[in-house]
Amino acid sequence: MPSVGPMGDSIVGPILERDGDRLRVGPMSPLFLPVGTRCDLRLGTLVRVTIRHHDGRDEITSIQPLPELA
DSSP states (O other), X not given: OOEEETTEEEEEEEEEEEETTEEEETTOOOEEOOTTOXXXXXXXXXXXXXXXXXXXXXXXXXXXXXXXXX
8 A cells, every 4th residue: 555755655565576676565566675785574574665766666765574464
């Protein structure tokens, strides 16, 4: 569920794919990690990511693991 704000969007969902400098969180298109950054969270981890639109692509500015919902 995207939430638009002045600094970018916030997306909550599980990590569905992890490929080098890209992640797919929930139904979103690939989101790019900043150069030199990697994500070691496991597939399926529920996260909140904040993104910004940079050079024509969605770049992750922060990743926060969230507790699983029961």
